[in-house]
Amino acid sequence: MDSSEKEKIRIRAKGYRKEEIQVIRATPVEDVFNPSARLRVAAYCRVSTDNDEQVTSYELQKNYYEELIAKHDNWDLVEIYADEGISGTSLNHRVSFAKMIEDAKEGKIDLILTKSISRFARNVVDCITIIRDLKRLNPPVRVFFETENIDTGKSDSEVMLNLLAIFAQEESHTKSEIMTWSIHQRFASGNFITPRLFGYQIDRDKPDRYIVIEEEAKVIRLVYAMYVVGYRYKEIAEQMSKLGFVSNIRGDRKWNANVVRNIIDNERRCGKIIAWKTYTPSYLDHKIKKNNGNRDQFVLDDHHDSIVPQEVYEYSLKIKRMRKISRYFGPIPPLTVINEGILRGFVLVDPRYPGFNYENYLFASDYVANSDGDKRNHQIRKGDVSNFDLDGYEKADARLFVTRFTPSLTFKGNRLYFNKASIDKLNNPEYVEILFEPKERLLAVRKSFKGNPFAFKWVSNEGKGITKSCSGFMLTLYELMKWNDNYQYRLSGTKGEGSDESIIIFDLDTALPLTKKIIDKGETYDKVSINLLDEYYAYHYGKNIYEDAYSMRLYLLDLFKSWDVNTAKVPTEADSYTSWAKGIINSHLSALAEGGQ
Template sequence: MNTSEERSSTIEQQKEKIRNRYKGVAPELIKVVPANEEASIFDENVKLRVAVYARVSTGDPRQTSSYELQKNHYEDFVMQHPNWTLVKIYADEGISGTSLKHRDAFIEMIEDCKKGLIDLIVVKSVSRFARNTVDCVGQVRELAALNPPVGVYFEVEHIYTRRDDSEMPLSFAATMAQEESHNKSTSMNTSIEMRFKHGIFLTPKLLGYDHDEDGNLIINEEEAKIVRLIFFMYLYGISTTKIAQTLTDLGYKTKIGNTQWSTSSIMEILQNERHCGDIISRKTYTPNYLDHKSKKNVNNRNQYIQEDHHESIVSRDDFEAVQQMIRNVRYGGKGFLPELRVIDSGTLKGFVHVNPIWAGFKADDYLDASLSVFEDDEQNSSPKSHKGANGEFDLRGYEVARSQFFSTAKQISVTFSKKNIQFTMEAIKKLGTDYVEFLINPAEKLFVVHSVKKDDKHALKWAKDAPSGKVARGICGAAFIPTLFEIFGWNTDCRYRIVGTYIKKDDGAVLLFDMNENEMIIPKGVPLQVDSDNETDIPESDLTEHDSSIIAYPEAWITSFGSSYYRFKYNTLLFSDMSELDSENAGYLYSNLAPLNITDRDSIKEALKEVINIPEEVNDE
């Protein structure tokens, strides 16, 4: 017998042994101990403690009948089974079934199951239990895993979850219930969209208004007096906390009849555009119909706005002024109105004081403020037109070498990021003060720092005391740094470093920074941008991916060693007279709210005096 035949014979022998082993023994030789059969919930010999869960999805009084019918039905249903003992009927009213949150009765029932107080839960249908597939199946599994286990009986679907074959039909029914909720949500959103398109807006109850028989908003004059009082108090400079306390002390009632006012309720009134007669629809939206969490609508859904939809209680200009003030409270803004001051004469004409606490000012506001002090036909002096006087060398074409090309140790410089502004210690030592003010010429892109007193309303702290002496302190300026980036045309993902010049005269000293002469620090991961019209030998991968920060320089530096001599001289001559910086109120007051016809301060004061006692000065500057 060859090797192949021997191998085949061995395999057959192995197979035969397996066949013989699986023939087993005679059944009569085996004794079977039968398992206990799963008792039916309707078996009269099995005692069960039964809980009933009922839910109606709205709190409308008309739904009360639905709840009462469910309650009566299940009381009778339990009584029909002598082996059942009703523990409790757990009911949630006005609660959606797509989430377990806020379903207090449901949560209480589950806790009682965990305590061993319940054997069986009876529910009308899967949709009453949960309209979320994950919640439904997960909760049923959790109940089945308890000791003793708890089953759920769904009457309409005839599903009992303790049966082995129940999970598939339960999952299918739960999925159908969830999809039904999805369809209802989609249908409702479509209906709302159609209403808003045709100017049919939702008008819930609002302090200061009632509804006529057609549902339109009409002024309730008694409540409107409270609304006007709130707006005037805030415009006068009184805080929301003080306003709430005042209304509480006066015994005024909220729309729902409460006499206790809160800062949040005051803020809701101040920010509701309906008080000035307008309507903005869909300020929030719900991304997920399952969790019902609303989010602020930032161009995520269509918004519909109608001005003069109904009679206003306060003027639109007063309302807009209040919104401006609210936006700046977190930055310390407390004046009657936001303001910009621009130097309107002398060599610094056109320089604007940077307002560090009003976030409402944008790049155009600073530029408009700067230009507002010039006549239409007045031309600002340009460094390009400067040339040497008679007897002087003509230095046109000559440049003052950039200090970045030399040692950077002990340089006066500043670094801007989207979060803060950081000066070097050399800059701080030159001015020798803890507090400074910023000025900017947005057209020339010149940035000036000079020392001020601590109580100056534009003061910024750039240094602090330490055991080793003064140290630099980063300046956080969420209110104004984004605006500076906008003025200079900078990328907020990058940092910018500028070397400055110290200029000292008999009447003061300043630091001058030419923002055109900046180094851009591109952080790791921020893709480089190259003009598509310019050819480059740099691989595209190197432009989009880099493992460390990169320092980039202005394109103009390729063909020059520094700035024009006459521009440098022009910038220095700007500060021939620093007396213009002495007063914090120096210059012309420019307000970006000037076009608004806001109720004047004296009128507000007189109106408030008729109702409350007010101090002579409230947040006056």
């Protein structure tokens, strides 16, 4: 830029005919207390809790603003907007506040009075956003904060408002931290929150607070009893509605699935307290979340008198988990074991139920056949079966000689399938039971009948084998045997027969892994099963006869001809829960249905 251009800029900067310019001054912002300004005025007040002291504060605030507005002749009262028992850190649930803002947007308000920024909002973002939205209205709506003496209609208000809003939010944060610490200390000292609960009344002079109301307790016991024996939430609700029972502390007789679920889920009915099951992560939005290890929890058993035994409560939760995971409906089947005969120690399997693990089956087996160690440690010794030295001879592996006439059981994913040879060997029964011996790792199949809770139909109407779901038992089996989920496993069975008794036993240790292989034939292809026997069997027929471990149970099948295969089963102690439930139902349901208690 040359010197002449710079000179032109300097001349223009000095101005042009300044003395002739007329200035139309902006309308000055009226002071809110200027008696010449006619204003439509609203007031907002809020208290954060609903205890007696805060209720008094709430009423005082309302009265104060009514009197203040009445003192100014130029102020017309629109409304006193008030929220009671609501936190200021979130706009959610502040019904009166939302109505006030809506009225302001509709042009009904010129000025909003409020005690302080913390009464208006303790969330910086909400506070600033609302103030700016109000200022953008036509005409703009002003907010006057009395404590801070800030009028948002003035140009210098926003900087101070931002700073004070930050302080208000931090104050709220500090209070939230103090409250969290206070709750922690309260629960740690055993001072639990004990609101009125259906089934209990409150005695404030007792440390544990809760006193059982027997008439309500009878209803709760019946709800648990029906759930334990297999009723669903909806079915229980329908029965309770028919019986006309009270469902809550208000005396309502309204029953639905959620009412039943809430009764079942509440641990306090068994005398137990779990404190801090939910928490509020953010003091800004106050959203409640389930405490999944995010905060300490405090648990106290036998805090107060129970309505139902704690074991029944735990049992009901187990049923709930099983129904959610596996869609299994009905009561948890008892761990039932055979106590006599060749099947002594075998545990009956419910193929659909997924709640039992290996340790559960082991407990049940030992309930009648207690023994230590692994039972598969029997070996043939020299001289046991022959005077000849059989060292170097191999015991032929039965898996190498399977034919279509050999009973077999195939596992694939969560399903099982018995071949027709198995069905024929047991003389074509429609229903069978599966039994499991956990220490010897044996499965047994015996005849059963329709109506037996452990029986399942294994043949079609045409007499062919059916692929059945066995999701409840498969997980236990795969974990125990360390099977690969990607493979099928086939077991070859041994039939025992004598004195009108028939049984097929499958040795889990002899499972043959199978996989599918696709063979391309050009225009078509075949999918064939390929066995995955260990490479050892490429050069051997089996293990050395003196090294092979076998099950004594299979040896006894050959030794004896009468085994008491159909010996009755006995439940283990785990069945006490359903016994309790059936007792409750039998003693109360009929009488209550007739209107008597």
